Amino acid sequence: MRYTPHTDADRRAMMATIGIADVAELFADVPAAYRFPQLNLPAPLTEMEIARELEALAEENTSMGQVACFLGAGAYNHFIPAVVDVVISRSEFYTAYTPYQPEISQGTLQAMFEYQSMVAALTGMDAANASHYDGATAVAEAVIMALHTHRPPRKKVLLSPVLHPQYRAVVRTYTQGMGLRILGDEQPDTDFHALAALCDEETAVVVVQNPDFLGQLHSPAEMRDLAAAVHAHGALLAVSVDPISLGLFTPPGAYGADIVTAEGQALGNSLSFGGPYLGIFAFRHDLVRRSSGRLVGETVDLDGACGYVLTLSTREQHIRRGKATSNICTNQGLNALAAAVYLAVMGKHGLRKVAELCWHKAHYAADRIAALPGYEILAPKPFFKEFVVRCPRPVAEINRFLLDEYGIIGGYDLSQDYPHLGQAMLLCVTEMNTADEIEDLVQALSEVTESHLIPLEVVF
Amino acid sequence: MEPFLYDLSRPGRRGVDMPDPDVPLTPLPAEYLRDDLPLPEINETEVVRHYIRLSQKNYAVDKGFYPLGSCTMKYNPKINERMARLPGFAQIHPLQDPTTVQGAMQLMYELQQMLAEIAGLAAVSLQPAAGAHGELSGVLIMRAAQVARGQGHRHKILVPDSAHGTNPASTTMSGLTVVEIPSGADGNVDIDALKAQLDDRVVGLMITNPSTLGLFEQHIVEVCRLVHEAGGFVYGDGANLNAIMGIARPGELGIDVLHFNLHKTFSTPHGGGGPGSGPVGVTAELADFLPGPIVAQNESGEYVWKMPVRSIGRVKAFHGNFGMHVRAYTYIRMHGAEGLRRVSEDAVLNANYLQALLKQRGDYPIPYGHRFCMHEFVAQGRIAGAEGVHTLDIAKRLIDYGFHPPTIYFPLIVPEALMIEPTETETQETLDAFADALTAIAQEARTDPERLHTAPHTAPVRRLDEVRAARQPILARVPGRQPA
Numbered sequence: 016m017r018y019t020p021h022t023d024a025d026r027r028a029m030m031a032t033i034g035i036a037d038v039a040e041l042f043a044d045v046p047a048a049y050r051f052p053q054l055n056l057p058a059p060l061t062e063m064e065i066a067r068e069l070e071a072l073a074e075e076n077t078s079m080g081q082v083a084c085f086l087g088a089g090a091y092n093h094f095i096p097a098v099v100d101v102v103i104s105r106s107e108f109y110t111a112y113t114p115y116q117p118e119i120s121q122g123t124l125q126a127m128f129e130y131q132s133m134v135a136a137l138t139g140m141d142a143a144n145a146s147h148y149d150g151a152t153a154v155a156e157a158v159i160m161a162l163h164t165h166r167p168p169r170k171k172v173l174l175s176p177v178l179h180p181q182y183r184a185v186v187r188t189y190t191q192g193m194g195l196r197i198l199g200d201e202q203p204d205t206d207f208h209a210l211a212a213l214c215d216e217e218t219a220v221v222v223v224q225n226p227d228f229l230g231q232l233h234s235p236a237e238m239r240d241l242a243a244a245v246h247a248h249g250a251l252l253a254v255s256v257d258p259i260s261l262g263l264f265t266p267p268g269a270y271g272a273d274i275v276t277a278e279g280q281a282l283g284n285s286l287s288f289g290g291p292y293l294g295i296f297a298f299r300h301d302l303v304r305r306s307s308g309r310l311v312g313e314t315v316d317l318d319g320a321c322g323y324v325l326t327l328s329t330r331e332q333h334i335r336r337g338k339a340t341s342n343i344c345t346n347q348g349l350n351a352l353a354a355a356v357y358l359a360v361m362g363k364h365g366l367r368k369v370a371e372l373c374w375h376k377a378h379y380a381a382d383r384i385a386a387l388p389g390y391e392i393l394a395p396k397p398f399f400k401e402f403v404v405r406c407p408r409p410v411a412e413i414n415r416f417l418l419d420e421y422g423i424i425g426g427y428d429l430s431q432d433y434p435h436l437g438q439a440m441l442l443c444v445t446e447m448n449t450a451d452e453i454e455d456l457v458q459a460l461s462e463v464t465e466s467h468l469i470p471l472e473v474v475f
Numbered sequence: 476m477e478p479f480l481y482d483l484s485r486p487g488r489r490g491v492d493m494p495d496p497d498v499p500l501t502p503l504p505a506e507y508l509r510d511d512l513p514l515p516e517i518n519e520t521e522v523v524r525h526y527i528r529l530s531q532k533n534y535a536v537d538k539g540f541y542p543l544g545s546c547t548m549k550y551n552p553k554i555n556e557r558m559a560r561l562p563g564f565a566q567i568h569p570l571q572d573p574t575t576v577q578g579a580m581q582l583m584y585e586l587q588q589m590l591a592e593i594a595g596l597a598a599v600s601l602q603p604a605a606g607a608h609g610e611l612s613g614v615l616i617m618r619a620a621q622v623a624r625g626q627g628h629r630h631k632i633l634v635p636d637s638a639h640g641t642n643p644a645s646t647t648m649s650g651l652t653v654v655e656i657p658s659g660a661d662g663n664v665d666i667d668a669l670k671a672q673l674d675d676r677v678v679g680l681m682i683t684n685p686s687t688l689g690l691f692e693q694h695i696v697e698v699c700r701l702v703h704e705a706g707g708f709v710y711g712d713g714a715n716l717n718a719i720m721g722i723a724r725p726g727e728l729g730i731d732v733l734h735f736n737l738h739k740t741f742s743t744p745h746g747g748g749g750p751g752s753g754p755v756g757v758t759a760e761l762a763d764f765l766p767g768p769i770v771a772q773n774e775s776g777e778y779v780w781k782m783p784v785r786s787i788g789r790v791k792a793f794h795g796n797f798g799m800h801v802r803a804y805t806y807i808r809m810h811g812a813e814g815l816r817r818v819s820e821d822a823v824l825n826a827n828y829l830q831a832l833l834k835q836r837g838d839y840p841i842p843y844g845h846r847f848c849m850h851e852f853v854a855q856g857r858i859a860g861a862e863g864v865h866t867l868d869i870a871k872r873l874i875d876y877g878f879h880p881p882t883i884y885f886p887l888i889v890p891e892a893l894m895i896e897p898t899e900t901e902t903q904e905t906l907d908a909f910a911d912a913l914t915a916i917a918q919e920a921r922t923d924p925e926r927l928h929t930a931p932h933t934a935p936v937r938r939l940d941e942v943r944a945a946r947q948p949i950l951a952r953v954p955g956r957q958p959a
Contacts, residue, residue: 018550018742019821020902029828029903032835033847038820041827041847044691045723051816052724055592059811062554069805073563075578077571086568089792096491098523100560106537106744107530110551113748115543115882117941118934119874121477122533123747126526128950129480135951136513141959142950145748148604151792159648181792188766188788189611192618192650234507265509278792287559288579289569289793290604291750300959303948309748313952314944317929317937320476326944332607332644333885337653342644345605345738348748359480360490360522363514368493371503378501397504414572427570450497 079286081422083452085380087401087443088228088427089150089179090289091281093259093369094446095357099283102356103349113309113345117324118316123348124323127311130355137261137358138275139268140297144308146351147343150255150278151182153294154222155189156307156341157253157274160298161220162193163305163340164251169219173199175210177227178255180432186222203435207233211244220274221245224255225267229433229441230401231394235265242271258282258295258354260399262370274298283357284350293350304330307341372446373400376453380444383457389464393436401443403429403436407464410440421459423452477528481954484515490522513953532935533747534879540905544851544882544894545639545687547717547739549822552809555742555802564801569793573779579797580778584770586804591756593807593815594713594733595724598762600769600783601754601795606714608790609734609753610645610681615787616732616757616764617679617708618649623764623785626675626706633672633680633702635664637688637886639712642681651678658888662690662843664698673701679708679732684725685715685849687886687894689826699729708732708761716740717898718823718850721816731758737796741803752799766790821899822850825906829897830854832910838917842889851896853889861920866891868927869916875933876912 021029026038035041042050060068084092103109107122114120114127127145134143147153158172172195174183183200190197199210199221207223214221223241225233233241238254245252251273256266258277267275277295284292298306304327312326332339361369377400385392389407404426406413414425426440433439444453517525534541541548559565567576587599603609614632621629632646635656643653654672659665664682680702684692692698699709711730717740719725725733737743738751745751757765763785771781810818830852834844839854856866870880870893882894897906919926929938949958 018552019817019899021821021824025903026824029824033824033827033831038824041820041823042691042722043847044693045719046696046728049696049723049727051722052595052727054721054724054812054815056589056812056815057808059814060808062809065805065808066554066558068808069558069582069801070561070563072578072582073561075581076563076567077575078562078566079568080562080566084568086570088570090569092568094493096519098490098519101523102526102530104556105527105530106551107533107535109556109744109746110536111533111747112541112543112546112548112745116534116870116874116880117939118871118931118936119532119534119879120747121935122529122531125477125479125532126529127748128952132481132951132953133514135959136953139509148608148750149792152604152608152790179792181789184789185791188615188790189648191615191787192648194650232504232507234504236506261509262512263503263509264507269509285565285798286568287565288567288576288797290791290796291752291798292792293750303950310948310950312944313949313958314940316939320936322936322939324939324941324944326941326948326950329945332640334640335644336640337643337647339640339644339647342607342611342641342648343605344607344639344641345745345749345751347604347746347750349744349746350750352747356522356526358514359517359525360519361514362484362488362490362516363512364489364516365491365493366514367512372493372496374503375496375500376498379498382501397507418572418575424568424571424575446493453498 082424083422083448083455084424085426085442085444085456086424088441089278090286092286092445092447093281095283095285096360098360099353099356103353108352109349114325121322124311126352126355128313128323130351131311133355133358134295134297137258138297139266140275141300142303143297144306144310146346147294147296147308148347149290149292149294150276151185153276153296154182154255155186156296157276158186158190158220158222159341160274160305160307161251161253165219169217170195171217172197172219173210173213173221175223176200176203176205177229178222178224179228182255203433207237207241211241214245214248214250216248218248218250220251220253222253226257226260226399229403230398231396232399235270238270259370259373262366279354282354284353291347291350293347293354305340308343309346369446376448377402377444380453384460387461390460393439400445401441403439404442406438406440409438413463416463417459421455423456423459479952480525481515483517483521483525486516488516488518490517490519513955539877540901540909541879542881542895542897543879544896545714547896547898549742549898550900551742551744552806555805558805559798559801577778580770582804583800584772584778586800587770589807590735590754593720594756595726596733596756597759598765599754599756600765600767601800602766602791603753603755604791604796605749605751606734606736606753607641607645609755610641611648612755612766612790613710613732613734614645614649616761617710618651619764619787620761621678629676629678631676632678635682636888637686638681638683639687639714642712662686662688663693666694669698669701673705675706677705677707679710681710681712683712683715685718688843688853689848689851690843690846691849695728714739715850718819720819721812722819726758731761737799737803742806743799743802750796750799752796818899825897825899825901826850826852829895829906829910833913836914838914851894854893854895855889856891856893858917858920861924864920864924864927866893868930871930871938872916872927873912874931878909878912
């Protein structure tokens with residue numbers, strides 16, 4: 016094998032040093048009845064062969080370059096500058112471990128410190144960790160962190176019904192052994208005002224999303240009111256955001272959030288069928304010792320020169336074991352690096368421009384669709400890049416038509432998670448969608464109302 | 476000294492030019508807009524140079540030997556990277572209609588099958604994002620299965636004292652109680668201590684086999700039988716699977732739940748701290764409890780998403796770290812059964828060879844050196860005639876010799892531990908050179924200990940003040956704000 020260098024002569028020499036005649040002797044501790052099982056795996060392939068096979072398998076998937084995509088719902092097709100992949104392809108970065116030896120890990124450590132700084136800048140928060148697994152687990156960790164801040168313990172958690180359905184599911188999975196009452200999302204139309212009314216002295220944390228899962232933007236004034244109501248009961252406010260939206264809109268740090276989380280994929284990470292992404296996790300400074308995950312801090316070396324280290328590790332599992340703030344060890348370091356490079360190269364102007372392009376294109380698309388007979392835009396508040404469209408036909412049917420006839424990936428079908436909205440889809444428009452694609456989408460949707468679908472159904 | 480990123484910023488510089496809108500404009504809502512966006516303004520050239528210079532301050536597997544115990548820092552094949560970047564894998568949306576992503580789902584399905592085969596288990600979920608995430612899933616699975624058996628009163632998880640810290644941490648997160656089990660003098664679990672804790676309050680045992688001492692648990696079959704007889708499950712920490720592929724199948728030894736570290740055993744890169752991937756595998760009895768959805772095949776052979784009927788739930792948005800699945804799949808398919816066994820044999824051969832060299836030279840005590848080790852072993856930084864020198868000094872001095880230090884001060888039960896895992900991808904020459912460096916350092920420790928106390932001398936920075944970093948933490952610098 017190409018990755019295992021030993022020749023037979025090497026092995027003989029090494030075995031002589033060990034004092035064995037056969038490598039099998041090294042495994043004498045394995046019970047004989049279970050030793051050396053025959054694994055039933057496909058025969059090995061060379062690099063040429065596996066590449067051919069995987070290229071064929073990849074070809075079976077419909078990828079972004081082949082279609083126009085209007086699907087978001089937590090994973091987004093945004094532009095990624097070439098610089099990002101160049102940096103994360105440096106094997107000095109991607110073949111290093113967690114920076115346990117800081118003197119020979121200053122590259123990773125400084126890049127993570129800069130990531131934390133830019134996340135703090137973007138969210139308006141004091142500090143950030145070096146990432147969680149994704150936007151969903153970041154919310155779960157925010158809930159657990161909030162629980163740790165309360166003495167005596169508080170056992171009630173309020174989740175907005177327009178927090179991403181998968182994030183709410185992950186919070187419930189993570190906390191299933193903790194004896195919590197997780198409420199707030201039973202009724203899909205519970206707004207932030209009603210959610211605040213459910214907050215009491217038993218409540219540890221209130222979690223909302225802005226822009227919410229249905230794309231709606233909640234104004235700084237509305238968010239300040241929510242924060243005040245939550246804080247009046249001594250509870251914390253955690254806000255899950257779209258980091259691209261923060262190129263334009265007021266950051267949660269400015270309206271009273273205690274913890275800010277986000278799915279960071281949109282910052283320079285490819286869609287990659289759902290992962291690896293990164294969970295952005297930012298917080299107020301006084302919460303730092305309750306926070307979970309790796310933190311990079313600034314310090315000095317023996318000569319007084321500036322350097323960076325992993326810090327406050329007494330919060331973490333390898334020191335505190337069963338009393339740690341979380342069990343997390345490995346995070347999403349390389350994805351956080353991609354996000355950092357993205358923010359560095361996009362910068363102040365580029366990120367704002369991306370957010371503006373999303374805004375203008377999404378609103379143009381919504382205006383055009385609103386003019387189609389049979390369609391209705393359900394957006395009582397301003398929205399950013401996603402909006403709900405009530406459709407004249409079931410969404411699954413429409414999406415099949417869009418794909419088959421126009422090469423368009425349509426929006427997220429809301430009928431499972433939000434049945435009260437009727438036949439509704441969540442459409443996403445980013446800077447990647449051209450005016451022509453929007454034109455095609457509008458044309459295709461208009462044809463749906465003209466009962467082009469019926470012959471299709473007959474065929475099936 | 477590489478400048479802080481923001482120090483490269485000058486007002487008006489641009490790193491990327493974005494096109495103007497090709498649609499009519501819609502006015503922005505003034506009361507929603509932020510006042511300032513304090514991100515840097517740097518042109519592309521300077522951004523690239525900044526990160527390339529930073530990269531050069533890192534040690535990495537592609538630079539040299541990285542014998543970090545318990546981390547399996549093997550070579551990361553380059554074909555893996557190319558495959559994960561194929562547009563058909565990298566440019567697909569996780570919520571696309573399954574009929575448009577059958578290739579990706581087939582890959583996930585086959586990876587589930589192959590991992591189950593390697594571990595001797597019935598079913599696998601690829602959703603967990605890292606080892607600790609797989610552990611949390613595994614503990615929640617054991618808990619849920621006990622509840623389903625009407626044993627919801629059980630709350631104890633037994634954890635050997637040599638375990639990774641993630642084991643007790645995952646237990647606490649699951650709302651269960653950690654009970655520590657001591658190791659015996661031979662490095663195995665102390666059977667009597669185990670028996671004393673086996674009662675009707677036990678949810679299960681978490682065991683790392685080979686252990687963090689690098690030893691194969693000689694009584695593993697008996698340990699699993701005892702736990703099962705007490706109504707408990709056995710969780711296997713798969714961090715050390717690299718020692719036993721094709722050597723033993725955890726499921727056949729009695730393990731009920733196991734997580735895999737694709738970023739250790741199956742060659743996906745560590746990324747400077749992630750992403751990893753921590754699939755969790757289980758016996759047939761526990762298959763219905765897996766986190767999901769997982770990939771299944773329907774009657775017509777199509778791949779579909781399936782939520783196990785009594786699933787603990789979703790542990791992550793979407794389907795797991797798919798990019799890592801592609802890399803691990805590539806690795807397994809290139810090796811096949813014989814190749815994977817060769818990997819484990821050579822990993823164990825390399826560790827025993829290095830252990831034998833260090834034993835011969837006698838500078839460093841090896842507390843369990845009378846046994847063959849598995850893929851790693853634990854030495855001690857206690858050099859006779861150099862009592863003021865500690866493991867930390869030795870580790871830092873290894874940097875000057877061009878090596879990444881081993882894992883230090885772990886496992887906790889061995890004082891001054893140096894946990895050494897060479898992996899199978901290293902040549903005999905590299906192992907010889909590393910042993911020579913350790914010998915030379917032992918000499919220096921006796922003749923010039925100050926040289927060790929002040930090491931490293933050749934790294935981009937000198938030894939860093941970690942106490943100061945923790946006392947007055949500065950975690951972010953944003954222009955116009957106090958450092959926080």
